[in-house]
Amino acid sequence: MQSGEGKIAGAADVGGTNTRVGLVREDGKIIRIEKFPTPVQGKPGDIPLAIASTLLEIADGIPLAGLGVAAAGPINAREGYLDHPPNIPFNIVPITAPLKEAIRLPVTFRNDCRAAVLGEICAGGARGYDNVVYITISTGIGGGVFTNGRVITGRGGNAGEIGHFPVDTTYNLPCTCGLYGHWEGYASGRGIPIFFREWCTVHDLPCAEMTTPGILRLTAEDIRYSGFRDALAKVNGRGLSTVIAAYDPECIILDGTVIQSNPDLLDQALMCTDRYLDLPVCLLSPLNGDAPLIGAAMTVFHPEMI
Ligand SMILES: [Zn+2]
Known part of the structure; x- marks a missing residue:
């Protein structure tokens, strides 16, 4: 699947209502995408678990360079958690650590708009x-x-x-x-x-x-x-x-x-x-609302740019 098409990264865009998880090629093309309601009824850890299980399902064995996660802020990118998000009813939502443990891949976490600008530069x-x-x-x-x-x-x-x-x-x-x-x-x-x-x-x-x-x-x-x-x-x-x-x-x-x-x-x-x-x-934007998702993947491919 990968030959001649460059590397592939996982990407997630976490919103207050829905979360989207996709596979994105190095050139910015989305090859698979899945959307589900962001799980906000149970505990904060349900959100990274839902991202991980969806990613593993759609990747279906395709080797990934890593996972980039984007979310509306405020975030703590260094520690890897959502910090009192106004649109999600939890104070702290851990992202980076539980995802790393679940998928055993490098994980980056950025604010959605900071990811989106990278998406526009790399592919938009x-x-x-x-x-x-x-x-x-x-x-x-x-x-x-x-x-x-x-x-x-x-x-x-x-x-x-x-x-x-x-x-x-x-x-x-x-x-x-x-x-x-x-x-x-x-x-x-x-x-x-x-x-x-x-x-x-x-x-x-x-x-x-x-x-x-x-x-x-x-x-x-x-x-x-x-x-x-x-x-x-x-x-x-x-x-x-x-x-x-x-x-x-x-x-x-x-x-x-x-x-x-x-x-x-x-x-x-x-x-x-x-x-x-x-x-x-x-x-x-020519990216049809996908700039944050594509950009999240670009944070995996171009860590020197973010
Ligand atoms: Zn204001």
């Missing part, structure tokens, strides 16, 4: 760049930063939490982290409806209906509400400007359901970036 829209920022705008806002040939990880693996960059002082909306004015509190799938309601109140307008949480379904005729698009573009432009000023990337990859299903949000945000900035290439 950022191939050929040395300075890249990956931004996902879905339920929350997360980021992964690759600079001068390496992913920035920080002390515990949590560097690049751009969703908590301050972007506004006018509406002063609360963020999931408990502070105010953060990007995630306004422009994420969770934040947009809250921002919209607040914007309507401030502008003395009846609150229009949002059919899908976090996805604005206003038509072009909704002139009354077009100001909200401007307000949202301003916030996104502020976020992007800060990202560019902080990291000076050659390329920004945007991913996540909110931006992928509303690509015009990117164009509008770019119109609102600070004028003095030299804009990098900005594009939507």
